[in-house]
Amino acid sequence: xxxxxxxxxxxxxxxxxxxxxxxxxxxxxxxxxxxxxxxxxxxxxxxxxxxxxxxxxxxxxxxxxxxxxxxxxxxxxxxxxxxxxxxxxxxxxxxxxxxxxxxxxxxxxxxxxxxxxxxxxxxxxxxxxxxxxxxxxxxxxxxxxxxxxxxxxxxxxxxxxxxxxxx
Amino acid sequence: xxxxxxxxxxxxxxxxxxxxxxxxxxxxxxxxxxxxxxxxxxxxxxxxxxxxxxxxxxxxxxxxxxxxxxxxxxx
Numbered sequence: 001x002x003x004x005x006x007x008x009x010x011x012x013x014x015x016x017x018x019x020x021x022x023x024x025x026x027x028x029x030x031x032x033x034x035x036x037x038x039x040x041x042x043x044x045x046x047x048x049x050x051x052x053x054x055x056x057x058x059x060x061x062x063x064x065x066x067x068x069x070x071x072x073x074x075x076x077x078x079x080x081x082x083x084x085x086x087x088x089x090x091x092x093x094x095x096x097x098x099x100x101x102x103x104x105x106x107x108x109x110x111x112x113x114x115x116x117x118x119x120x121x122x123x124x125x126x127x128x129x130x131x132x133x134x135x136x137x138x139x140x141x142x143x144x145x146x147x148x149x150x151x152x153x154x155x156x157x158x159x160x161x162x163x164x165x166x167x
Numbered sequence: 168x169x170x171x172x173x174x175x176x177x178x179x180x181x182x183x184x185x186x187x188x189x190x191x192x193x194x195x196x197x198x199x200x201x202x203x204x205x206x207x208x209x210x211x212x213x214x215x216x217x218x219x220x221x222x223x224x225x226x227x228x229x230x231x232x233x234x235x236x237x238x239x240x241x242x
Contacts, residue, residue, distance in 0.1 A: 069177075076178025084232075086217030116242055133242035136174065140237070144174040148236040151211045151220045165241040 070141075077143030084147065101150050104157040111149050113142045117167060119149060134164035169228070171195050173202060173235045186228045199226040199235065208235040 044052065082090055085099075092100055099111040100122075110120040110128075119132040136148045152160045171182040182198050184191035202208040203224075211220035212230045220234065227233070 073176060073178040077174075080172060080179055083215050084213055084217065084220075084234075089217060134239050135242050136237040137240050138174075138237040139176050140174050141176070141178055144179065144236075147234065148174060148209070148239065151213070151234065151236065152209065152239060154219045155211065155222045160239070163239050163241050 074141045074143065077141035077147070079143075081143040081147045099146055099150060101153050103153045103160075104155065107157070109153055111146050113146070115142070115145060117165075118145075119164065131167045132161070132164035133167065134160065169195075169231055169233075171199060171233045171235065173198070173208075174237060184228070192228045196226040196228070199233070202235050207238045209238065210235055 082093070085093065089099060092098065097113050101109045101111060103109055108122045108124075109132075110122055112118045112120070115135055117131050117133040119134065120128045121130040121132070123129050134149065135145055140148070149160075168183050169186060171184075172179040173182070182195050184195040186192060199210065203210050203226075210223045211234045212223050212227060213220040213232050213234055215232065223230070223233070
C-alpha cells in the first residue's frame, strides 16, 4: 500500500517529501511501504501566537480552578469524617493517616487514605492478612471514601466483603 | 438544625431542615427518597463524636445527622 500523509500536525503546513518508509501494523504484523510526507513547523503569525497564548492561559486557569475545587472538596470531606470520629480514632488518623475500624463481627480493618485496595484486614498481631478494594460508585474525595467504607464495615460487614475484591 | 449530607465529588452536599417546619422536612425527605430509592444510596443515621452509624431505610426527621453514601462497588 502506498499513501501520503497529508498533514503531521495541525499547526504545520510546509511539506517536504522524503523517500519511502516502512510502516508496520502493530496488530497484524503486516508490512506496508508508504510514501511519507514530513511536515516542518512554520512560523506562527502574531495573531496565531496571541490566540495560542490566550488558549494556554484559559487552560491554566481551568486547571487552577479544578485544583482549588478538589482542595476544597477534600477539606470538606475531611471535616465531615473527623466530626464523626471518636477522639481515639481521630488520633490514629492524624498519626497513621489511616483509620482502624472494628467491623460488625469484631474483625479489625485498617483503612488507608487512597482509593485502590486501601482496606487491610489485620490479625491480632497487627499483620495484614487480606486486602480489599471497594469504593463508592461515584467519584468522591478520600475523606468521603473512608467514611463510606467505615460506615459499611460497622453496619454491614458481610455485604462489604461480598462486594469488595480481595487480594 | 438537622442535616443530610450527600457524599459527592464536592465533598458533600448539605441539606438542612428544622423538624418543626413541614416544608423543610418535606424537601429533605424528597431528596432522601430520590437518592435512596432511585439511586440506591446507602443511608446511615450518625451522631457527631464517634458513635457507630445505624443503617436506615426511611427518612427520620428526628435524626440529627444522616449520611447518604453512593452505592459501593468492588475495585
